[in-house]
Structure formats: structure tokens, C-alpha cells
Amino acid sequence: MAVTLNDTLNVKRDIKHYDFGMPFWEATRQQRLVIQYCKTAKKYQHFPRPVSIFTGRRRDIEWREVSGKGTVFSFTIAHRGTPAFQGAEPYAIASVTLDVGVNLIAGVVNCTFDELKVGMKVKPYWHPLANGEHLLMWQPDKDAA
Amino acid sequence: MSLRDNAIVAYAETKVMKKSDRDVWVLAGEILESLLDKTGFDKAEIDGLVMSGLTGTGGASMFWAQSTCDMLGLEVGFCEQVHTGGCSAVGAVARAAAAIDAGLCDVALCLYADTHVREHNGRNDRNYRRDWTEPYGLLGPPGAFGLLQRAYDAKYGVDLRALGKLAVTQRNHALLNENACEELRVPITIEDYLNSRMIADPIRLLDCVMLADGAAGLIVTSRKRAKEKGLHKCVIPIGYAERTNFLGGENFVDVTRSGHEIAGRKALAAAGLDVKDIRSFHPYDDFLIAIVIQFEAFGFCKPGRGMAFVRDTDLSYKGTLPMNTGGGQISAGQAACSSHNLIEGVRQLMGEAGPRQVKDTTNALVTGIGWINYGRNWGSSAALALVPNQ
Numbered sequence: 298m299a300v301t302l303n304d305t306l307n308v309k310r311d312i313k314h315y316d317f318g319m320p321f322w323e324a325t326r327q328q329r330l331v332i333q334y335c336k337t338a339k340k341y342q343h344f345p346r347p348v349s350i351f352t353g354r355r356r357d358i359e360w361r362e363v364s365g366k367g368t369v370f371s372f373t374i375a376h377r378g379t380p381a382f383q384g385a386e387p388y389a390i391a392s393v394t395l396d397v398g399v400n401l402i403a404g405v406v407n408c409t410f411d412e413l414k415v416g417m418k419v420k421p422y423w424h425p426l427a428n429g430e431h432l433l434m435w436q437p438d439k440d441a442a
Numbered sequence: 443m444s445l446r447d448n449a450i451v452a453y454a455e456t457k458v459m460k461k462s463d464r465d466v467w468v469l470a471g472e473i474l475e476s477l478l479d480k481t482g483f484d485k486a487e488i489d490g491l492v493m494s495g496l497t498g499t500g501g502a503s504m505f506w507a508q509s510t511c512d513m514l515g516l517e518v519g520f521c522e523q524v525h526t527g528g529c530s531a532v533g534a535v536a537r538a539a540a541a542i543d544a545g546l547c548d549v550a551l552c553l554y555a556d557t558h559v560r561e562h563n564g565r566n567d568r569n570y571r572r573d574w575t576e577p578y579g580l581l582g583p584p585g586a587f588g589l590l591q592r593a594y595d596a597k598y599g600v601d602l603r604a605l606g607k608l609a610v611t612q613r614n615h616a617l618l619n620e621n622a623c624e625e626l627r628v629p630i631t632i633e634d635y636l637n638s639r640m641i642a643d644p645i646r647l648l649d650c651v652m653l654a655d656g657a658a659g660l661i662v663t664s665r666k667r668a669k670e671k672g673l674h675k676c677v678i679p680i681g682y683a684e685r686t687n688f689l690g691g692e693n694f695v696d697v698t699r700s701g702h703e704i705a706g707r708k709a710l711a712a713a714g715l716d717v718k719d720i721r722s723f724h725p726y727d728d729f730l731i732a733i734v735i736q737f738e739a740f741g742f743c744k745p746g747r748g749m750a751f752v753r754d755t756d757l758s759y760k761g762t763l764p765m766n767t768g769g770g771q772i773s774a775g776q777a778a779c780s781s782h783n784l785i786e787g788v789r790q791l792m793g794e795a796g797p798r799q800v801k802d803t804t805n806a807l808v809t810g811i812g813w814i815n816y817g818r819n820w821g822s823s824a825a826l827a828l829v830p831n832q
Contacts, residue, residue, distance in 0.1 A: 310577050318573055342693045344574045344816055350691050370817075371596065371697075373588025374643035375581055382579030387643075390578050392589050392817045399693050400817045402589070404578040415596040432577055 300410035302374070303388045306424055308381055310432065318345035320360045325431040328423040330365040332397060333358050343399040365421040366438060367393040370400050372413055391435050393419055407436040443543035445712070449668040449676040449831060450535065452480040453788045455658035458623040458775035462557040462655035466499045467513045469657035470555040474514055477661050481673060483549055488661075490520040490547030492538045494530035494779035496812075498558025498653075501525075502566050510553065520547040527812025528726050529684055529824035530554075531781035536682040536826065538662040548667055554781035555657035570816045581642055584650055586814045587729040588642035593697045594731060595644065601749040605730045606632035609648050609772065611757045612727070616769025618759070618798040623654045623775030649730045654775030658785045665831075674831060677791045681713030681827035684810070688823060698746075701823030702739035702809065710740075713805075713827035717741045720827075721802040722790055723763055724783035726811040727770040735819065736809060759798040764790075767798050784808045784826070791830040805829045 314322055324331040332341050336359055338351035349357040372391040375382065382388065389405040391413070405413060406422050418441035423431035454476035456469050478485060493500075493507040500506040507523040510516075520541040524530040531554055538550035571580075580586070594600060613630045616622040630648065638648040668676050688701030710717060717740050725736045734748035742763070743751035757765040768774055768786035778785075787806040789795050806828045813821030 305579060308579065312577050313572050315573065340693050344570050350693065371589045371593035373580075373585055373592060373645070374640070375579055375585060375588075376640040376643060377581060377584070379576065379579045379581050385579070388579060390575075390580050390585065390589070392593070394694070402575055402578065402580065402817050415592065434578075 300374070300387055302405065302408060302410055303385050304406040305382060305385045305388045305404055306406065308385055310381070310426060312426070317347040321345055322430050324362070325423065325433065326429050328431055329362055330421060330433060331360040331362050332395070332399065334361045341397045341399045343401050363395060363397050365395070366441065367395040367401070367419055369413070369415050369417045369419060370394045371415060372405065374410070389413055391419070393435055404434045405436070406434050412437060445536065445539050445682055446678055446680045447665055448539040448542055448662055449665045449678055450660050450662055450788055451668050451673040451676045452477050452661045453658070453785050454480065455621055455778060455785050456656045457621045458654045458656040458777040460559065460623055460625050460654055460775070462560040466555050466557040466561065466657070467510065469557065470510060470553060471514060473553060473555065473657050473659035474551065477551065477659055481661050482671065483661065485515065488516055488549050488551050489518050490538060490541055490550030491516055491518050492522045492524060492534040492550055492552045494534055494554045494781065495523045495525040496527055496530045496779045497556035498562040498565070499556055500563070502563050516551070518547060520550065526684065526686065526810070526822045526824065528728065528780045529810030529812040529822040531779060531784045532682065532808055532810045532824045532826040533684060535660065535662060535679055535784070539679060542662065542664055549661065549663045552660040552662060554659060554779035556777065556779050557655040559653055559655050574816060583728060583814055584642040584645045587649070587731060588645045589817060590697055590819050591644050591731045594735070597698055598746040599749065600644070601753065602636055603632055604749040604752040605649065606635035607752055608730045608733055608757070609635040612766050612770040612773040615759060615767050615798055616773035619768045619774060622769045622773065623652070623777070626652065626769070626773050626775060645729060651728050651771045651776035654777040656775070656777030658778040658781045660788065675792055676831045677788045677828050678831055679826055680829050681709040681711070681715070682825065683708035683712070684822060684824035686822040687815070695818060697818050698735060698738070700735055700739045700819050702736055702825060705823045705825045706740040709825035709827050715805065715827060719805065720763070720807045721804045722767065722787065722800050722806045723765045724787040724806060724808040725766065726780070726783060726809045727766060727772050728776070728811060730772065732811055740825070759800050764800040767795060767800060787828055791828055803830055
């Protein structure tokens with residue numbers, strides 16, 4: 298049976314941020330993806346933390362812009378949504394390994410159930426939010442090799 | 443003094459209810475009454491209270507354990523609320539024993555009472571979810587385990603019939619457990635598992651626990667005190683370990699590995715047991731795939747061989763490795779702060795499991811899983827090895 302996936306773009310979202318993650322959200326205003334980077338460990342980390350998870354030090358953190366291109370690590374199809382998403386089922390959420398080596402979980406748009414596979418190449422889709430920020434979502438990267 | 447100088451001298455539990463007809467403190471009082479009757483301890487002799495914080499009714503209260511002391515008329519020298527999620531049940535035993543060893547109390551009540559269906563007082567979780575998963579509608583544990591199971595499938599392959607076998611084995615055990623939730627005491631087949639509706643594909647309804655109400659409890663005291671009291675039928679905790687935020691200092695991990703690797707190794711080493719010596723296994727079961735991952739993490743089989751292990755092993759109470767002989771949480775109901783599998787392990791070693799009694803009561807291994815982290819598997823892993831008093 299063919300399953301049509303919903304994009305969930307009509308769901309109302311009111312996202313409450315932590316101050317230490319604000320650089321991520323500020324960058325989304327320009328549809329840029331920035332990820333925390335530890336200068337000492339020379340590695341990225343996501344989600345944003347108040348310190349480097351490698352060294353425990355706040356001063357080791359900087360933010361670096363990344364391409365947002367990645368590969369589907371895993372995904373799930375929600376047949377039962379959270380309260381705000383009820384009625385929008387089924388919709389897909391994917392954990393995607395960015396080319397800088399961290400996983401980032403986000404909803405999937407512009408994609409059919411049959412297309413969605415572990416290993417599929419994806420790129421960002423920026424969904425505008427009411428406050429001027431954008432919500433990062435994933436869409437198939439059909440140009441990727 | 444060490445962990446094994448302590449003893450679980452009694453257990454008690456209510457029937458698991460789809461929705462409790464009585465208040466959570468009435469259930470707690472019933473557990474207290476039952477434990478006093480079983481042990482002969484006077485209420486005034488109980489000088490420690492260790493409560494699981496994994497409760498929708500009370501967990502959001504900063505004063506849950508103290509309020510409960512007040513309600514039950516307990517005066518204690520050690521009052522503790524354990525907050526390691528689904529590890530809190532076994533964690534409470536370890537904390538009670540540590541408090542006894544440290545001289546903080548002599549006789550501890552480990553109390554697991556929750557009526558989260560009847561009265562859920564909300565949660566004040568502060569974590570990654572509000573920024574990083576809620577905007578996408580990822581449904582709590584089923585969503586997280588959907589991601590986990592598909593990642594397992596991509597790495598090793600999921601055998602749905604093996605998961606179905608786990609579901610059926612546990613359900614058959616619940617049929618033999620009068621304290622299991624009555625609504626779940628209906629026989630199922632592997633086909634029923636395969637055909638159950640998707641919740642968070644690949645997670646089906648029959649992969650999941652169902653929230654239910656109930657209470658349970660244990661009395662933990664020193665072996666010396668147990669002997670003085672004439673409590674000879676008791677269960678000794680001989681090895682315990684827990685691990686929170688396994689590989690938390692790494693940015694990308696193999697999600698099929700869990701902190702049970704470390705907790706299991708440490709608990710078994712403390713117990714002086716090899717995993718092959720384990721005679722019954724009571725793994726925390728919020729989702730069936732978690733059982734498979736635990737078989738691998740504890741070393742019952744090699745990584746990636748969990749599905750084959752399930753296929754090749756008789757996990758029934760009569761089998762070579764009896765598993766969750768009370769039905770597990772998935773078939774008994776997720777009640778009493780997820781203490782069901784612990785209570786069952788204790789009951790088996792006391793030889794009181796009736797029609798589902800395992801033959802070999804040399805030991806039992808009980809585990810915990812607590813909290814869901816971002817895109818991995820679970821935040822806390824625990825293991826408790828038990829033996830009967832010899």
C-alpha cells in the first residue's frame with residue numbers, strides 16, 4: 298500500500314530556545330546552518346551544548362557554518378503524532394549524518410515513502426517560522442552523486 | 443560492608459491496573475502493610491525510604507519522598523528519591539544497600555508507587571527536546587525507538603519474527619501472572635505482532651509498553667539484621683552497576699551499543715558470575731528491540747547476533763534462559779515505576795512464582811533502562827545480579 302508522507306509545514310510551532318543555542322537559531326534567519334565546533338578536539342557536536350562535550354570547557358566552543366549536506370542514518374514514520382501534529386500523520390523524521398560527522402534529527406519534506414531510505418542523500422529545506430527564524434528540515438538531494 | 447552484606451527480605455506488589463481505582467498513597471500504604479506483615483518488622487523499625495522518581499503522579503514533586511513519609515507515618519534517617527528513569531527500581535536497591543552500609547539506616551523500604559494513568563501531574567522535563575525534536579513531532583519513546591530500530595536494521599538486520607517471538611513469550615508469561623494487567627492477559631501470536639498497527643514505523647503497537655497503574659515495594663536490610671529477625675528466605679544483591687550517558691563525550695556513536703556493556707561487565711564481575719552462568723534474565727523492556735540490544739550488550743551473544751539468539755533460545759519460564767517470566771512490562775503493563783521485572787526476579791529466587799516458577803533459582807539478572815537521549819538509545823543502563831540466601 299502506497300503511503301503518502303505529509304510535510305507537516307502547516308503545524309504551528311512555538312519553539313523555546315536555550316540561550317547557549319541561539320547562534321544556531323540566529324543563523325537560520327539567513328538560512329545558514331552553523332554547528333558547534335570544539336577547537337581543542339577539532340570535532341563538531343550537535344545538539345548545541347553549554348560546553349564542549351569533548352573537553353568540558355565552554356571556551357573551546359566556536360560555531361562553524363557547514364553545508365548541511367548529509368546522509369540518512371535512520372528514520373521513523375510517525376503514524377501517531379504528538380498533540381500538535383495530530384492529523385498530520387503519517388510524516389517522516391530522519392536522523393541525518395552531516396558531512397562533518399554529527400547526526401541531526403529533523404522532519405523530512407518533498408519525499409515519498411518509497412524514496413526514503415537509510416543512506417539516501419539529503420540537503421536542508423528551510424521552513425520559515427513566524428519569528429523570522431527558519432526550521433531546518435531535510436529533503437532529498439537529487440543532485441548528489 | 444558491601445552490597446552483598448545486604449538482603450531483600452520481602453517483596454510486595456499490587457495487581458497492575460489499566461487505571462487505578464484508588465489513590466497512589468493508598469497503593470503505597472497497601473505495599474507498606476504487606477511488607478510489615480511479611481517481615482514482622484514494626485513500622486518504627488523502618489528507618490529508610492527510597493522511592494523511585496519515575497512516577498507521573500509524584501515525580502514532578504520536589505518533595506515526593508518526604509511527602510510520602512508524612513502520609514505513611516514513617517520517620518527515617520535516610521530519605522531518597524531516585525531519578526535514573528527506568529533504572530530507578532534496581533537503583534533504589536543499590537542505594538538502600540549503600541545507605542545501610544554507610545550506617546545511614548538499617549531497614550529500608552524501596553517503594554515504587556505510581557498512578558500515572560489515573561492522575562498524571564505533568565512533567566517538568568528540561569532537556570534537548572523542546573529545541574531539537576519537538577518541532578518535528580517526534581513522539582517520545584516510540585519515535586526514538588523507531589529511529590533506533592531502523593538503525594539496528596540497517597547495521598545488522600531486524601528479524602520481525604524474532605521480535606514477535608519475544609512478544610509472544612512475554613505474553614504467555616503474563617497469562618500465568620495473576621498480577622499482570624488483566625486487559626493484557628489475552629493470548630497473542632507472532633502474526634498478531636506482525637499485524638499490529640504502526641505507531642512510529644518500524645515500531646508497532648505490540649513493540650511498546652502500555653502505561654498502567656500499580657505499586658510494588660521491597661524491604662532491604664543487612665543480612666545480619668535479617669538473620670536476627672529470623673528472615674531466612676531472602677534474596678542477596680551480589681552485583682550492581684549503572685552507567686549514565688554512555689559515550690556522552692563522543693559526537694557520533696554506534697547506537698546499537700549501550701551502557702549495559704559497562705554496567706553488565708561490572709555487575710557480573712562483582713557478582714563473580716559469567717553471563718553464561720545467568721539462570722534467569724529480567725531485562726528492562728520498554729520496546730522489544732531493547733531486549734535484543736541487551737542480549738548483545740551483556741554478552742549473551744555477539745553484537746549483531748541478537749536476533750539469531752532469540753530464534754535459537756527458549757526464553758520461556760521452562761526454557762534454557764527464562765526471560766521476563768512475569769510477562770515483562772510489555773505484557774504486564776508499565777506500572778509501579780517500572781519495577782515489575784525486579785519484583786519478578788526476587789519472587790523467582792524465593793520460589794514463589796507458582797505456575798511460572800523457573801526450575802533453576804541459582805541466580806537472576808535484572809536490568810534497567812532510563813531516559814531517552816538524542817538520536818542514540820537510552821541515557822542510563824543498570825544491572826543487578828541476585829542470588830537466593832544460601
